[in-house]
Amino acid sequence: MTVRGEVPHVPLSGQGQEQPDREPPTRKRRRKPGWYRPTAVVVDAVGAWVPVYLAVRVSDEVYAMWCAAAAGVAWVAVRGSRRRYAWRDLGERRNSGALLRDWVVLLALLVVMRAVAGEDVPLVSGLAGLLVCLALTAVCQFLTHRHLVAQRRAGRAVRRALVIGEAAALHDLLRHLARRTDHEFVVVGVCPVGDDSPDFVAPVMARLEHQAPALLSGDASPVLAATRELDPDVVFVMSGPGMAGERLRRLSWAVHEDGRPLVVVPGLTEVTQRRVGISSVAGLTLLHVAPPVRRGAAVLLKEGMDLVGSALLLVLFSPLLAVVAVAVCLDSPGGALHRQVRVGLGGRQFSLVKFRTMVSAAEQMREELARTNEHDGLMFKIRRDPRVTRVGRVLRRFSLDELPQLYNVLRGEMSLVGPRPPLPSEVAQYTDVELRRLSVKPGLTGLWQVSGRSDLSWDETVALDLRYVDNWSPAVDFGILRRTVRAVVEGNGAY
Known part of the structure; x- marks a missing residue:
């Protein structure tokens, strides 16, 4: 949810409780495009039918049509039963693991259908077609999400929200939410609890008393007056001491x-949905927050991916590494590689390897350039750093200087994905919050690298790293690796 400025009030033709699996009767300017659902269904049906038909027809023409029809119907049925076509979910960002789970269910269903029918349908051919089906659905989801994000940034396909809570909490919430424009909500008004008057970026529609009113109408009247005016x-x-328990319950009745x-916004930030669960005990609603993943099969998978991936990439890029090494040596005096002490998992120091992109006396020149630092916080960055060589600028532009760090990944000192590896001088100034970045291995790439790199402020850098540390999963790593290719090509913040 974010603040996107005032949205002009347009009366609804009717009101009523919105159903999550039905197209809501909202204004045209706020609706998601109507082609999302039929497009998703058609892509799933045709995307399963055509590849399976072509794959099976090669080896068994008799069963090709029946197999293709079964695959198309089954894929749409699996996706529909798991609410993938629900209006609220269409176009929203989904974890890639959800699509994979749907696909596994499809495989199991088709295997059972094959056994029940007693037909000797070729499995290998059918599986090849289903892999194409999986890819087509993934592409459709990606393109639909990109389109929806563009719509919301233009102020369309959004839902109006009225926010209630204590003034200080509201101010922090609105400031936090204003940084994001990739979701469905736009704040059109606030109802603060108390008399504090921070600089809200949305209009104040009413003020609620600090103490819970004796009558139900004490909160209901001003809130309902605001809803009639704004039509959210x-x-x-926002839950808090001034808005909780029985008072919150009574307000919910009126709304x-x-x-x-x-x-209800609990005030918990940067925690993914998969880590949160809800239960009820003795009439109390409990919010369960699962701890970050630090052990188990997922961690073993990450370590295996680091080992195998770094070894394969070192072999694949070995000709490029040799060419870059020669270019570095010919461009300026000094060796091809630069070693620097960095801090890794648990505060352990290691020697990071990268291609040299600066002149040999770069460390001695840093003190002279300290006043020209263009980055806030603890990092030292200059957009036009005079210490960077001609070849070094090219290497930094395309992140080629980082490739030797695959050796650090192979040694187990780094991971393919993780926070930026900090310098000991930076870690010495870390706060308790910033030290949490050292709870996982640093990475060759990460959220910082794919979100703007040096163009980000120090606070944004820390926030991204902590988001990764707290919410890591194999699916998150795969998503970052996919985004890394685009970040390298675009080169934003690479200097």
Whole structure:
């Protein structure tokens, strides 16, 4: 949810509780494009039917049509039963693991159908077609999400939100949310609890008393007056000492009677949905937050991927590494490689290897250039650093100087994906919060590298690293590796 400025009020033709699996009767300017659902269904059906038909027809023409039809119907049925075509989910960013789980269910279903039918349908051919089906669905999801993000950045396909809570919490929430524009909510008004008056970026529609009112109408009247004026699609409530327990329960009655959904914001940030669960004990609603993944099969998978991936990439890039090494040596005096002490998992130091991109006396020149640092926080960055060589600028532009770090990954000192490896001088100034970045191995690439690199502020850098540390999963790593290719090509923040 983010603040995108005031949205002009347009009356609804009717009101009512929105159903999550049905197209909501909202204004045209806020609706998701109507072609999302039929496109998703058609791509899934045709994307399964055609590849399976072509694959099976090569080896067994008799069963090709029946196999293709079964695959198309089964794929749409699996996706539909798991609510992938629900209006609220169409175009939204999904974890790649959800699609893989759907695909595994499809495989199991088709195997059972094959056994029940007693037909000797070729498995290898069918599997080849289903792999193409998986890829087509993934591409469709990606393109639909990109289109929806563009729509929301233009102020379309959004839902209006009225936010209620204590003034200080509201101010922090709105400032935090204003940084993102890739979701469905736009804040059109606030109802702060108390008399504090921070600089809200949304209009103040009403103020609620610090103490819970004795009558239900004490909170309901001003809130419902605000909803009648703004006509929001949803009401958000920031939980806190001034808005909790029985008071929150009574407010929910009024909002629901008005036909609007209510969402409670617990104030917990940067925690992915898969780590959160809800239960009820003695009438209390409990929010369970699972700890970050630090052991188990997922960690073994990451270590195996690091070992195998770094070895294969070193072999694959060995000719390029040789060419770059020669170019570095010919461009300026000094060796091809530069070693630097960095801090890794648990604060352990290691020698990081990279191609030399600066003149030999770069470390001695740093003190002279300290006043020209263009980066806030603890990192030292200059966009037009005079110490960088001609070849070094090219290597940094395409991140080729980082390739020797595959050796560090192979040694187990780094990972393919993780936070940026810091210098000991930086770590010496870390706060307790920043030290949490050392809870995982540093990475050759990571959220920092694919989100703007040196163009990011220090606070943004730390926030991205902590988001990775707290919410890591194999699916997150695969997503970052995919985004790394685009980041390298575009070169944003690479200097």
